[in-house]
Amino acid sequence: MTRTALPDSHLLRGTAAGNTLRLVGIDATNIVEEARVRHHLSKTATAALGRTLSASALLAVVLGKQPGSRVTVRVEGGGPIGWIVAEGSNDGQLRGYVREPAADLPLRDTDGKLDVRGIVGVDGELAVTRLLDNGEPYTGSVHLVSGEIAEDVSQYLGVSEQIPNAVLLGVYEEGQQVVSAGGLLIQAMPGVTDETLVKLEANIRHMGMLTDNLRVGGLLHAMTRATEGLDLRLAPGAQPARFECRCSRQRALDSLRFFSAEDRQEMMQAGGQEILCHWCNEKYHLTPDEIAALDAQPEHGQA
Numbered sequence: 319m320t321r322t323a324l325p326d327s328h329l330l331r332g333t334a335a336g337n338t339l340r341l342v343g344i345d346a347t348n349i350v351e352e353a354r355v356r357h358h359l360s361k362t363a364t365a366a367l368g369r370t371l372s373a374s375a376l377l378a379v380v381l382g383k384q385p386g387s388r389v390t391v392r393v394e395g396g397g398p399i400g401w402i403v404a405e406g407s408n409d410g411q412l413r414g415y416v417r418e419p420a421a422d423l424p425l426r427d428t429d430g431k432l433d434v435r436g437i438v439g440v441d442g443e444l445a446v447t448r449l450l451d452n453g454e455p456y457t458g459s460v461h462l463v464s465g466e467i468a469e470d471v472s473q474y475l476g477v478s479e480q481i482p483n484a485v486l487l488g489v490y491e492e493g494q495q496v497v498s499a500g501g502l503l504i505q506a507m508p509g510v511t512d513e514t515l516v517k518l519e520a521n522i523r524h525m526g527m528l529t530d531n532l533r534v535g536g537l538l539h540a541m542t543r544a545t546e547g548l549d550l551r552l553a554p555g556a557q558p559a560r561f562e563c564r565c566s567r568q569r570a571l572d573s574l575r576f577f578s579a580e581d582r583q584e585m586m587q588a589g590g591q592e593i594l595c596h597w598c599n600e601k602y603h604l605t606p607d608e609i610a611a612l613d614a615q616p617e618h619g620q621a
């Protein structure tokens with residue numbers, strides 16, 4: 319199967335309207351494509367996870383205080399997908415999964431679009447977990463308002479974090495392949511004028527689908543369209559982003575320490591043990607020799 323080369327995923331940041339608007343955007347095309355392949359996602363599940371993955375990176379940039387700060391977004395709305403979990407860091411590391419990767423629905427009659435709301439559902443919440451400055455995890459949540467993800471993330475930022483904002487998220491697929499995916503988050507800062515907000519709203523209304531903008535001219539084009547007439551100032555340098563899990567063979571092995579010695583004996587007698595990482599769907603086949611060596615090894619640091 320031939321594949322079109324996808325743009326390398328990256329984050330861009332900027333300000334507009336004399337620092338009264340802050341922007342962060344992500345082109346997550348090849349990240350979402352990798353998620354689709356790893357998890358064998360249906361077309362609609364790809365869109366749902368792709369939007370949530372993109373949102374997790376944008377939230378990590380907006381809410382993360384330290385380099386490498388991570389944010390976990392969990393969406394559960396009672397629909398056939400079950401739940402969606404995505405983790406993003408402000409240095410561009412993303413991973414995520416869904417409960418039911420095969421969940422799918424026909425295109426919506428009303429607008430011919432993927433029915434993300436239909437597989438997510440609206441009877442539930444969106445929860446965001448991050449680490450506070452003191453290292454304690456903090457989770458805030460909002461009831462889902464749309465199930466389409468972008469509006470729900472926007473609601474979270476507005477209500478839970480008191481940040482006035484606009485959020486655009488999108489995944490566009492052709493056949494079985496993701497051809498453009500990403501997100502754009504615009505924060506209104508103190509001192510923003512009504513005139514700026516009116517202009518911003520008009521720009522967003524007229525720019526069309528985010529994914530069309532990404533396909534036509536990339537992330538910078540989308541950010542430029544959203545801030546037309548508002549003097550976009552781009553922060554120097556794009557932050558590369560990628561689908562990257564923190565699992566490893568050693569971590570999979572270390573997880574067996576939580577079992578009793580008898581349980582490990584049984585695993586060895588059964589010819590070894592398979593450990594599946596839910597985040598990235600990687601399977602680790604641990605051999606009886608590796609399991610036997612665990613009892614002789616000092617414990618590795620758990621992070």
Ligand SMILES: [Zn+2]
Pocket residue numbers: 563564565566595596597598599600
């Ligand atoms: Zn993993």
